[in-house]
Amino acid sequence: MDEPMYNNFNPTRCNVCFSRATEHRLMLVGQNLRYCKGCRLIGYCGEQHQKEDWKKHKEFCRAVTKILTMKNIQHILEVREECGPIIGSSRRDLECAISLAECLMIAILQRKLYQHEYTLLRFPNICRVCFEYDSSKLKPCEDCYQSFYCSDEHRIHDSADHARWCEMYRINLLLDADYPTRLETLGFPKLTPFELSRFPKHSFELVNLAYKTNIPFRPESIKNFNDLKFVSNYSHIGTILYALYLTNMNQELQNSLVVYVVGAEDEIVYFDYNTCSVIFTYIPQLQDVIIYFIGPSLGSIKDEIELKYEGTRSIKMHYYKGLFHSLEPVEHMERPQIIVSYNCGFHEHIESNKDTWSSTLVRLIRYVNIPIVFTSYTRAEACQDCATIYSISKRTTKKKDLVFVKRAADNPFKDYKPLRNTNYIDDYDELYYSNGYFSLVISRVP
Ligand SMILES: [Zn+2]
Ligand SMILES: [Zn+2]
Ligand SMILES: [Zn+2]
Ligand SMILES: [Zn+2]
DSSP states (O other), X not given: OOOOOXXXXXXXXXXXXXXXXXXXXXXXXXXXXXXXXXXXXXXXXXXXXXXXXXXHHHHHHHHHHHHHHHHTOSSGGGOOGGGOOSTTOOHHHHHHHHHHHHHHHHHHHTSOOOHHHHHHHHSXXXXXXXXXXXXXXXXXXXXXXXXXXXXXXXXXXXXXXXXXXXXXXXXXXXXXSSOOOOXXXXXXXXXXXXXXXXXXXXXXXXXXXXXXXXXXXXXXXXXXXXXXXXXXXXXXHHXXXXXXXXXXXXXXXXXXXXXXXXXXXXXXXGXXXXXXXXXXXXXXXXXXXXXXXXXXXXXXXXXXXXXXXXXXXXXXXXXXXXXXXXXXXXXXXOOOSEEEETTOOTTTTTTSTTOXXXXXXXXXXXXXXXXXXXXXXXXXXXHHHHHHHHHHHHHHOSSOEEEEEEEEEEOTTSOOOOXXXXXXXXXXXXXXXXXXXXXXXXXXXX
C-alpha cells in the first residue's frame, strides 16, 4: 500500500474534517473527538469519519492492538511494562517508551512507519505534566487545543512554560499543507531609496515592504494563514539578504553576485521567480546573480535555469548533484561571494563513517573573507553545528581564524511555519522552525 495522504496530519483534530474543510477550517478547532477504541491514539468527529478513515488506519491500528494484547497493557505508552507506570514518570522515560513502541511497530508492520503513523506515536494526547493518557480525563488548552491537562492543577502548574509555545501550537494546528497562491508579477518590486535606507527586521517586513501588503505576524483568518505560508517562502532568500546586510555586502557589491548553496536538497523549490526577485528589490545595483546548488541529495535536477527580469537582469541557477569536496576542482564554477547551507546538520554524522561534511567544511573555510552562513532547526543543533565548523577550522588551519559574526542566533528570516520537536529531551525548542537559527562565520588571515 502507498503512504496514505493527509493534509498536515494532526492527532488532535478529525483529519477527515480538516482535509475537506477549506473556508470554515478554523471552526473545527476545539471539536469534541471520539478516540479509536483499538489504538486509542487517533480521534474523529464521529462514527462516519472514523469509518471513512478505517482503510487508511486499520493496518496501524491492528499492529498497536497486537502490542497491547501481547504485553497485556491498556495503552501503547505502557509498553515498557517492567519499568512501572508512565504516568508520573520523566520526559526521558516517555522518550524511551515512544522509541520502543516505534521499534515494535516497525517489526510488526515490517516496513518504515508512514509520516502520520510516526506522528501518532510521537505525539499521543497526554497531560503535559503527568503524562495521563486517558482521553476522557484530558482537557485541552483553549487557545491552541494541542496541549492537554488531566486537571486544573496541572494546567496552572504548566501555564508559564506553555505560554512560550501556545501560539506556535495554535498555528501548527491550523496550517494546511497546500502551497500558497503564487503571484503573477513579472519583474521585481521596486523600493525608493528612503524605503531601502533601513533593512527589514524580519521576513514579514521584507514581504510587506516589497509588495505593499500588511500581513500580520499573528494569523487570525484563513487568508492570514495562507499569507504566513507565503511569507515563509521568502525564508531562504531572506536569509541570504540578511547575511549580506550583516556583512555590509549589500552596499559593497557591484553588479553581480555569486552564491553557493552547499548541501542543497529540496530547498530549490523556494527559489522561484517571485522569491528570487526580491534580491533585486533589496540590492538594486545587482544585474546578474548566479546561484550554484550543490549536494548529494539534490532533488529533481534540471539543467541550468535562467530567470529574466525586465530584459536586463538575470538569475542563473546551476545544479550539481554530488558532494562539494569531490566536485569543486572539476567543475568550472565562479568563485563564491557568499556560501549558504540551509538546515545544515554539520554535526549529525560527525565522527561516524557517514560523515561527509568534514571534508566539505575543510574546503569551505579555505575561502578567505567569504561569509559562510548556515541555519539549523533547533538551538541545540545550532550550537553543535557551530562547534563542528569551529573544531574543523582549528584542526586544519593554523594560518586562519574563523570569526563568528553570529553564533546560533535566532533567525528573523526563518520559515514561520512551526513544527513539533520529536525530541522530548530537548525542552528548549518544544516547537521549532526550518531555518530557525542563524550562524555566520568568516575565515580571516590574522
Ligand atoms: Zn470529521
Ligand atoms: Zn485505531
Ligand atoms: Zn496531569
Ligand atoms: Zn495552548
